[in-house]
Each structure stands twice: as C-alpha cells, then as structure tokens.
Amino acid sequence: MDKNKGSRTNVIGAGEAGVAVTVDMDKDVIHKTNSLFWDTKGNEVLGATALPLYGAFVSEENHRLLGDVSGKKILEIGCGSGQSLLYLGQGQRQPAELWGTDISGNQIGKTRQLLAAHGLSAELICAPMEDQCGLPENYFDIIYSVYAIGWTTDLEGTFARIASYLNKDGVFIFSWSHPIHKCVAAEKDTLVFKKSYFDESWYSVALGEDTLSLTDRKMSTYVNALAKAGFIIEQMVEESDEDLLKAQGDSSDFAKKAQVLPVTFVIKARKL
Numbered sequence: 210m211d212k213n214k215g216s217r218t219n220v221i222g223a224g225e226a227g228v229a230v231t232v233d234m235d236k237d238v239i240h241k242t243n244s245l246f247w248d249t250k251g252n253e254v255l256g257a258t259a260l261p262l263y264g265a266f267v268s269e270e271n272h273r274l275l276g277d278v279s280g281k282k283i284l285e286i287g288c289g290s291g292q293s294l295l296y297l298g299q300g301q302r303q304p305a306e307l308w309g310t311d312i313s314g315n316q317i318g319k320t321r322q323l324l325a326a327h328g329l330s331a332e333l334i335c336a337p338m339e340d341q342c343g344l345p346e347n348y349f350d351i352i353y354s355v356y357a358i359g360w361t362t363d364l365e366g367t368f369a370r371i372a373s374y375l376n377k378d379g380v381f382i383f384s385w386s387h388p389i390h391k392c393v394a395a396e397k398d399t400l401v402f403k404k405s406y407f408d409e410s411w412y413s414v415a416l417g418e419d420t421l422s423l424t425d426r427k428m429s430t431y432v433n434a435l436a437k438a439g440f441i442i443e444q445m446v447e448e449s450d451e452d453l454l455k456a457q458g459d460s461s462d463f464a465k466k467a468q469v470l471p472v473t474f475v476i477k478a479r480k481l
C-alpha cells in the first residue's frame with residue numbers, strides 16, 4: 210500500500226509533522242484510522258478549534274459570518290468536543306435547534322457532556338459526513354464546520370449532502386487549513402516551500418504514537434465542489450485578524466508566518 214515517503218509540514222493547524230507515507234484513498238481504512246485517532250488522543254494532540262474562532266487567527270466576532278442566529282436551525286459537521294455548539298447555545302443567541310454530527314463516538318460523548326453541563330442539548334449523530342445518516346433534508350438554515358470538512362474522503366459528495374440538508378438560501382460556512390499554509394514551513398527565519406500545491410494524494414502521518422490520514426486539497430477543488438453542489442460563494446476570508454495576531458505578538462513562528470501568508474481559510478456559501 211505504501212507508495213512513497215516524504216516530509217509534510219503543518220499537517221493540521223500550526224504543528225509540524227514528521228514523515229508522511231502516501232496511501233491509497235480507501236474510505237474504510239481512512240475512516241478507521243481517523244475515528245480511532247479522534248476516539249483516543251485527537252484532542253490531546255491537535256487540541257480543539259472552535260467558535261468564536263474559525264482558526265487560530267480568524268474570529269466570528271470580527272467577521273460576523275453567521276449573523277443573527279436566533280430562531281435558526283443549525284447543524285455542525287464534525288462537532289468534535291462540542292465547544293462551538295456551546296458557544297451558539299449560550300447567552301442571547303437563542304437558536305431554534307442545534308444539531309451536530311461526528312465520526313467519533315468519543316467526541317459525540319464529549320459534546321453531549323459539555324452541553325449538559327451548561328443546561329443545553331443538541332441532536333447528535335455519530336456518523337461520517339460522507340454517509341447518509343438520517344439528517345433531515347431541506348431543513349437547516351445554517352450548516353457550519355470548523356476544521357472538520359478537510360477530513361472527508363469525498364468532498365463533492367459531502368458538499369452535495371450538505372446542500373440537501375439546507376433550506377433554499379440556507380448558509381454553509383466552513384473553515385480549514387489554507388492550502389498554501391500546508392505547503393510552506395517556517396525554518397529559522399525563512400519560509401520554505403516544501404511540497405507541490407497541486408499534490409492531492411492521501412497520506413498517513415504519525416503524530417507521537419498516533420496516526421492520522423489526510424489529503425491537502427487545492428483551493429480550486431473546494432470552490433469547484435461548492436459550485437457543483439449548487440452553492441454560490443458570498444464571502445471568503447484568508448487573512449489573519451489583526452487583533453488576534455497582535456495578541457500573540459512575534460512570540461511564535463506560526464504567528465510570524467500568519468503575518469505573511471494565509472494559514473486558515475473560511476468560506477461562506479449560500480444554497481441557490
């Protein structure tokens with residue numbers, strides 16, 4: 210199965226990774242690898258990225274992509290440990306319904322516990338985002354995903370499903386690591402282009418004792434898959450928020466890198 214080896218940088222978020230092994234895109238194997246990763250050490254190794262943040266340096270508070278969520282039916286794809294759902298459920302936001310899906314039973318359990326601890330609840334479904342999982346069609350006003358969409362083994366199929374769950378004019382917002390960030394590593398005071406931007410092959414990489422499988426998609430792959438699923442893009446955010454960058458100062462290589470190239474992208478799309 211192994212084809213070749215190469216180093217990967219920034220497998221997800223800020224972290225540098227070791228040797229990656231190119232693998233075949235076998236959906237079942239990838240799901241098994243990644244759900245085991247998220248069932249066990251996922252949050253310990255990669256942490257959580259959750260609303261109000263879309264990424265390390267992009268905040269909902271600055272961009273207001275979700276807008277007023279009161280009375281809205283909202284679904285999160287890849288809800289992880291539930292912190293974004295908690296953010297939406299708290300205070301004056303008052304959504305009508307909160308729903309979440311995730312491939313990891315452990316993550317779904319964490320979401321349920323977190324929400325219950327704050328007197329909240331959501332409809333939670335443990336299933337891969339690529340699969341039919343009983344979510345209602347033409348139902349949601351907003352579907353969002355924070356650093357989870359990139360895990361799908363079938364981007365076009367996933368976007369088509371998400372479109373089917375949305376009402377007409379419903380909004381889909383998602384964030385992921387920017388493809389340029391995935392190609393460039395900070396080495397001493399230099400940024401080095403490490404891999405082909407066009408390489409979308411799947412790879413497995415060990416982070417400590419744990420393994421995960423991913424692919425790095427081009428920006429055009431996301432844009433074209435959205436168009437094919439019947440979305441129009443209303444807004445895209447690539448730049449880091451000044452206030453969040455300033456708060457970190459020049460303290461990390463990651464913050465320095467984020468001053469000169471995009472590390473996160475967020476797309477707000479609408480179902481036609």
Ligand SMILES: C[S@@+](CC[C@H](N)C(=O)[O-])C[C@H]1O[C@@H](n2cnc3c(N)ncnc32)[C@H](O)[C@@H]1O
Nearest residue numbers: 247257258287289290312313337338355357360
């Ligand atoms: C980086 S976390 C993001 C979740 C959330 N924003 C957080 O920070 O807790 C990625 C999530 O995607 C989930 N995931 C990975 N592959 C998936 C798939 N194919 N379908 C659904 N969820 C998946 C993982 O279990 C994990 O909870």
